[in-house]
Amino acid sequence: MYIYDQYDQRIVDERVSQFRQQTRRYLAGELNEAEFLPLRLQNGLYVQRLAPMLRIAVPYGLLNSRQLRKLAHITRHYDKGYAHVSTRQNIQLNWPQLEEVPDILAELASVQMHAIQTSGNCIRNTTTDQFAGVAADEREDPRPWCEIIRQWSTLHPEFAFLPRKFKIAVCASEQDRAAIHAHDIGLEILANDQGEHGFRVLAGGGLGRTPVIGSVVCEWLEKRHLLTYLEAILRVYNQHGRRDNKFKARIKILVKAMGIEQFRAAVEREWESLRDGPSTLTEQEIARAQSFFTAPDYAAVDGGASARELRTRCEAEPIFGNWVRRNTAAHRVPGYQAVTISLKATGFAPGDVTDTQLELLANLADQFSFGELRTTHQQNMVLADVRQTDLYALWQRLQAAGLATPNIGYLTDVICCPGGDYCSLANAKSIPVAEAIQARFEDLDYLYDLGPIELNISGCMNACGHHHIGHIGILGVDKKGAEFYQVSLGGSQSREAAIGKILGPSFSQQDMPEVIDKILGTYVDLRREEETFLQTYNRVGIDPFKERVYARTH
Numbered sequence: 001m002y003i004y005d006q007y008d009q010r011i012v013d014e015r016v017s018q019f020r021q022q023t024r025r026y027l028a029g030e031l032n033e034a035e036f037l038p039l040r041l042q043n044g045l046y047v048q049r050l051a052p053m054l055r056i057a058v059p060y061g062l063l064n065s066r067q068l069r070k071l072a073h074i075t076r077h078y079d080k081g082y083a084h085v086s087t088r089q090n091i092q093l094n095w096p097q098l099e100e101v102p103d104i105l106a107e108l109a110s111v112q113m114h115a116i117q118t119s120g121n122c123i124r125n126t127t128t129d130q131f132a133g134v135a136a137d138e139r140e141d142p143r144p145w146c147e148i149i150r151q152w153s154t155l156h157p158e159f160a161f162l163p164r165k166f167k168i169a170v171c172a173s174e175q176d177r178a179a180i181h182a183h184d185i186g187l188e189i190l191a192n193d194q195g196e197h198g199f200r201v202l203a204g205g206g207l208g209r210t211p212v213i214g215s216v217v218c219e220w221l222e223k224r225h226l227l228t229y230l231e232a233i234l235r236v237y238n239q240h241g242r243r244d245n246k247f248k249a250r251i252k253i254l255v256k257a258m259g260i261e262q263f264r265a266a267v268e269r270e271w272e273s274l275r276d277g278p279s280t281l282t283e284q285e286i287a288r289a290q291s292f293f294t295a296p297d298y299a300a301v302d303g304g305a306s307a308r309e310l311r312t313r314c315e316a317e318p319i320f321g322n323w324v325r326r327n328t329a330a331h332r333v334p335g336y337q338a339v340t341i342s343l344k345a346t347g348f349a350p351g352d353v354t355d356t357q358l359e360l361l362a363n364l365a366d367q368f369s370f371g372e373l374r375t376t377h378q379q380n381m382v383l384a385d386v387r388q389t390d391l392y393a394l395w396q397r398l399q400a401a402g403l404a405t406p407n408i409g410y411l412t413d414v415i416c417c418p419g420g421d422y423c424s425l426a427n428a429k430s431i432p433v434a435e436a437i438q439a440r441f442e443d444l445d446y447l448y449d450l451g452p453i454e455l456n457i458s459g460c461m462n463a464c465g466h467h468h469i470g471h472i473g474i475l476g477v478d479k480k481g482a483e484f485y486q487v488s489l490g491g492s493q494s495r496e497a498a499i500g501k502i503l504g505p506s507f508s509q510q511d512m513p514e515v516i517d518k519i520l521g522t523y524v525d526l527r528r529e530e531e532t533f534l535q536t537y538n539r540v541g542i543d544p545f546k547e548r549v550y551a552r553t554h
């Protein structure tokens, strides 16, 4: 994990004291609303429906146990005893008091955390695979590249006032677990025929009002050129992106307007003057970033024996076996597994985690996973390095804390934005819809029979809940002042990313579980053996779903 040097620490500390002064002046009436706005946004502070919302940066989702304990302390003392994991791997606080935010930032700085650049029109937190560095299907560890991008982008003077916010995601595995097609820039580390690694660069993806799947700008970029090439893309965007209309300001609109060929040509032209310049990455610089992500002290384990022992345990206690099957993932080191902690228990807002759970997770990270934990863009958490022989003890502790719901990748592992419960932009509530669906489909056998299904919910078209790329997407809409929900099907955030298609007229909140039930029923009736929901949908199209859902309701 990256450790701050003296300069990082000083910059973060200085920022806290600046913001303390700015907040004091605002509260004393010396700064008006408009003057305070850019200052608070530069420090991750939004104005929300009921209280401010503070978004804390979690670089590429990585946290250590000290930071988790600090977050537990902050939520207990300054908030209502829980934190929220966002779809960009950050942590959000929904109830801080404005006058206490400088104190919260000072607490965060003491554990090398901050909220800088978590809002505003700058390059936001770079996100990646939650299994980075341990995934069995990984080509190389993407985290050093995220760190290189982080150091380059944080407080980058040229890119502090872009036309709109800018999001970069990196993936280096067979499966895309970072939704790179839905980002302003998506980077995929690939291998060529000689086994060398390079970047495939996508640009112009994004959700929100106009959802777009990113286009390939560069099929193969040598790694040392990463920053100069990113710089070229950002310059083209900074110069040509629209600043006259907020809804047309994202890079996706520019790429669409120019066409990918012309956009690529503009980037290449810009790159000519940057290529091989001072931002070219040297071997030493790459090695320096890689040195922060060395493998922990894994035990030398007999993988075969360890796996056999685990299998016996799973057979002896099927509930445990079930959790292992659903919530753990293959690890590249024999005898280890990565564990996903579900923050999707029925009755809790998806992605919420309490102060006591945070403390428990810190202890479990220390005991079982080298003191580290990750957040995921599906709003869960991960202990990446757990010995197979420890899984049983870990599971018992998680179960006691309500953190062992065996539903990762299934219908009730819902992605959901805060919606009308907190967010002032919402058209409709989203958390109660998620909860009603979770409650209706609690039967695990039925969930497993349905197979992997991604259900994503947003409270408005800003699409924070990624509804466009859910296999089933739900969008809160406003109809003459009443809250309604539009359903879309067939979205995907995988390597074959797709934007879902709208099913038809929207539904009331109480109709939603029934609507989902009909969609699932249609799938179950039409699926061929072993077909997933998405495969069936792609084969049969939207019409059979439409017919069934609207047969009686309309």
Ligand code: HEM
Pocket: 046, 048, 053, 085, 086, 087, 088, 092, 164, 167, 182, 183, 205, 206, 207, 208, 209, 246, 247, 250, 416, 417, 418, 422, 423, 424, 425, 461, 462, 463, 464, 465
């Ligand atoms: C509660 C206060 C929030 C506000 C005011 C807010 C605001 C917005 C806005 C205005 C957009 C649309 C941007 C655009 O496409 O032009 C957006 C998109 C987005 N927000 Fe939020 N958001 C909030 C909470 C969240 C939360 C809780 C999450 C994560 C769970 C989140 C993550 C995202 C993501 C991932 C997008 C994606 C859109 C894209 O990729 O284009 N935001 N948000």
Ligand code: SF4
Pocket: 417, 418, 419, 420, 423, 424, 425, 426, 427, 458, 459, 460, 461, 462, 463, 464, 465
């Ligand atoms: S999708 Fe809309 S309602 Fe949901 S958090 Fe984003 S801005 Fe708010």
